[in-house]
Amino acid sequence: MLSVVQILAVVGIVSLVLQLYRLLSFIWLYFLRPSTVHRYLHGPPAYALVTGASDGIGKAIAAELYNQGFNLILHGRNEAKLLNVVDQIRGSARARDVKYFFADASDADHDFERILAPFKDLNITVIVHNVGSSPLTREKINGLSKTDLMDIINRNAIFPLMVTHTLLTQLHLASRTGPVLVQFIGSQAGELSPARLAVYAGSKAFLKALARGLDTDERVWDTQTSVRFAYLNTGQVQSSTMRIPSSLATPTSERYAEAVVARMGCGWRQYCPYWMHSIQAWCAQLLGESAADTFAAQAVADLIAVHEKQS
Numbered sequence: 001m002l003s004v005v006q007i008l009a010v011v012g013i014v015s016l017v018l019q020l021y022r023l024l025s026f027i028w029l030y031f032l033r034p035s036t037v038h039r040y041l042h043g044p045p046a047y048a049l050v051t052g053a054s055d056g057i058g059k060a061i062a063a064e065l066y067n068q069g070f071n072l073i074l075h076g077r078n079e080a081k082l083l084n085v086v087d088q089i090r091g092s093a094r095a096r097d098v099k100y101f102f103a104d105a106s107d108a109d110h111d112f113e114r115i116l117a118p119f120k121d122l123n124i125t126v127i128v129h130n131v132g133s134s135p136l137t138r139e140k141i142n143g144l145s146k147t148d149l150m151d152i153i154n155r156n157a158i159f160p161l162m163v164t165h166t167l168l169t170q171l172h173l174a175s176r177t178g179p180v181l182v183q184f185i186g187s188q189a190g191e192l193s194p195a196r197l198a199v200y201a202g203s204k205a206f207l208k209a210l211a212r213g214l215d216t217d218e219r220v221w222d223t224q225t226s227v228r229f230a231y232l233n234t235g236q237v238q239s240s241t242m243r244i245p246s247s248l249a250t251p252t253s254e255r256y257a258e259a260v261v262a263r264m265g266c267g268w269r270q271y272c273p274y275w276m277h278s279i280q281a282w283c284a285q286l287l288g289e290s291a292a293d294t295f296a297a298q299a300v301a302d303l304i305a306v307h308e309k310q311s
């Protein structure tokens, strides 16, 4: 029979080993692991599809993937803005294909088959579902219209779902020559569900569950494939909507995009691509729900104040 002291010692050693494993995984993922993004450059010319690519994180991820050797399919809603990005990327020294399409992701009734038809014969090996945002407002949901609420859900959750639904058969075909990766850009809001961001947070939590479930779909039962899905937990990043100074904890969109692309193929289904966001997520867990709610509410209040000053 073990004494209380022995039981406590065993518990202590087990939790120490777990923390050590976590620390070593952290060091490996963020500082030692070589990039494996080139694994997705296989078959006929490989294409990466990036949504919300006319600005911010999406634009930076598109440029980074192009630099890594991918042809691109870019999505945006503002024709002039997206074409400018296409020109910028095409204008660089390398000569790969850059295609594009327009769709307002907040709209409910797209004909996705038609929108994506021009790309149906392409070898798409990477998708980054980046489009998304939420209004920064002091209003609770009863201060927003039904249209406002549905817009948030459509652009953050339904649009990525329907693009994935439309392209899945094509991704299965592409996976015959190598691995295929579908990533959803998530948010720390999806974990913390801060005040005034409940609908946005719910949409990101939907993506988290979707990524896990779709990944499991590909791994189990009779038809295992090499299509993989991942949810990327994202903290604050300087971008066109997040016009705040960059810092160690708030990377620029370009620095964040480098981190996203560097971790592609790491095999994790849910992770923070950027190391400081990972530390923040860990601290939020340690804080406990009540303290995390207070902290997140203050952070959102500060963001709203900045946003109001800028607009």
Ligand SMILES: NC(=O)c1ccc[n+]([C@@H]2O[C@H](COP(=O)([O-])OP(=O)(O)OC[C@H]3O[C@@H](n4cnc5c(N)ncnc54)[C@H](OP(=O)(O)O)[C@@H]3O)[C@@H](O)[C@H]2O)c1
Pocket (backbone or CB within 6 Å): 051, 052, 053, 054, 055, 056, 057, 058, 059, 075, 076, 077, 078, 081, 103, 104, 105, 106, 107, 129, 130, 131, 132, 133, 134, 155, 185, 186, 187, 188, 234, 235, 236, 237, 238, 239, 240, 241, 242, 253
């Ligand atoms: N920045 C952060 O701190 C942060 C934190 C957590 C998660 N995220 C997530 O990261 C992703 C990118 O955010 P970001 O900060 O880079 O945003 P951003 O700078 O505002 O860029 C968003 C991109 O999505 C496009 N877009 C927005 N609404 C659209 C719509 N209804 N239809 C089609 N395109 C639309 C924008 O197009 P226009 O150029 O036409 O506006 C732009 O290309 C989002 O999913 C966001 O939720 C960001």
